[in-house]
Amino acid sequence: MRGRLAIAIGTDDRREHSSSPGPGEGELLARLQAGDEEAFACLVDRHHAAMVRIARGYVRSQAVAEEVAQEGWLGLLRGLDRFEGRSSLRTWLFRIVVNRAISTGLHERQHLPVADSELGDDGGRFSQDGWWVTPPVHWADEAVDRMVAPEVAARVRRFVAELPPAQRQVVTLRDVEGLPSADVCDILGISEGNQRVLLHRARTRIRQHLEQEAVW
Amino acid sequence: MVTTPRAKPDGHDITCRQAVALMTDYLDGALSEDDRALVEAHLGECEACTEHLRQIRVTVTVTGRVRDEDLNPRAREDLMNLYRRWQADREP
Numbered sequence: 142m143r144g145r146l147a148i149a150i151g152t153d154d155r156r157e158h159s160s161s162p163g164p165g166e167g168e169l170l171a172r173l174q175a176g177d178e179e180a181f182a183c184l185v186d187r188h189h190a191a192m193v194r195i196a197r198g199y200v201r202s203q204a205v206a207e208e209v210a211q212e213g214w215l216g217l218l219r220g221l222d223r224f225e226g227r228s229s230l231r232t233w234l235f236r237i238v239v240n241r242a243i244s245t246g247l248h249e250r251q252h253l254p255v256a257d258s259e260l261g262d263d264g265g266r267f268s269q270d271g272w273w274v275t276p277p278v279h280w281a282d283e284a285v286d287r288m289v290a291p292e293v294a295a296r297v298r299r300f301v302a303e304l305p306p307a308q309r310q311v312v313t314l315r316d317v318e319g320l321p322s323a324d325v326c327d328i329l330g331i332s333e334g335n336q337r338v339l340l341h342r343a344r345t346r347i348r349q350h351l352e353q354e355a356v357w
Numbered sequence: 358m359v360t361t362p363r364a365k366p367d368g369h370d371i372t373c374r375q376a377v378a379l380m381t382d383y384l385d386g387a388l389s390e391d392d393r394a395l396v397e398a399h400l401g402e403c404e405a406c407t408e409h410l411r412q413i414r415v416t417v418t419v420t421g422r423v424r425d426e427d428l429n430p431r432a433r434e435d436l437m438n439l440y441r442r443w444q445a446d447r448e449p
Contacts, residue, residue: 176444178437178440178441178444181436181437181440182433182437185433185436185437186433189432189433189436190424191424193432194423194424207432211435211436211439214436214439214440215439215443218440218443219443266374266377267372267373267374267377270372271372271373271374271375272372272373272374273373273405273406276404276405276408277405277408277409277412279408280412281408281411281412281414281415282411284415285415285418288415288418288419291422293419293422294419294422294423297419297420297422297423298423301420301423312420316416316417316420316421317420317421317423317424318424319421319424322385322387333387337381337382337385337387338381340381341378341380341381344381344413344416344417344420345413347416347419347420348412348413348416351412351415351416351419352412
């Protein structure tokens with residue numbers, strides 16, 4: 142039972158981003174439709190940084206990602222009267238950004254479909270019959286305080302940026318932005334299964350980097 | 358050379374590779390009841406896989422810190438100008 146108790150730390154403390162303080166999405170949408178500039182400012186503060194990060198997964202530079210996010214806002218404003226509320230405003234906004242980013246990325250020849258290698262193997266960590274060749278070194282408990290330092294976040298940002306495109310897109314939405322699985326599939330237009338494989342690969346790679354941070 | 362697979366150690370119905378492969382699905386609550394029970398039984402017996410799961414949870418937490426960035430004030434101003442232009446075009 143030791144193992145069961147020991148795994149009780151972790152993702153339960155993930156922040157629920159939709160519960161950020163301030164007016165609710167429905168209220169902001171109604172105010173925006175009524176021409177309230179403050180409502181737009183509030184949405185920008187809430188979502189713009191995420192939109193840039195999402196766009197960055199598809200395009201080659203930060204400047205282009207900023208442009209894509211800006212086009213995303215214009216897409217929101219232009220489509221405001223047509224928005225039917227079938228998805229959340231955030232999901233809708235992120236989907237606009239992804240679509241814009243894909244067309245920009247295609248133009249830049251940077252967007253790639255999911256490569257087989259991204260869905261691939263487990264990097265030789267296991268023996269042929271499926272047991273650890275070298276079991277993981279213990280660092281989770283000892284390192285957790287150190288791992289939340291701001292300078293580590295900066296390095297993790299780099300690790301995320303270096304992931305293959307599809308992994309980067311999924312982990313950005315799931316773990317950086319904290320979106321639920323269904324919303325991520327909706328935004329990226331991928332199956333739940335593919336999404337989880339990509340997330341798994343991305344987390345595995347980031348974990349390897351963190352291990353190098355934690356163990357020296 | 359042919360390797361003869363080892364017998365699974367006592368108490369393990371799935372291998373470590375299988376347990377690790379199922380961890381994202383496990384954390385997402387996406388496993389069938391049977392598979393979840395297999396993973397949990399494995400974790401209960403396997404300190405290495407339990408540590409791996411802890412590390413994945415730490416990874417998720419640390420990755421979530423990446424988003425704590427302030428919005429660039431110039432970007433915000435650009436967007437407010439974009440809004441005002443749109444609003445001006447929209448008004449009859």
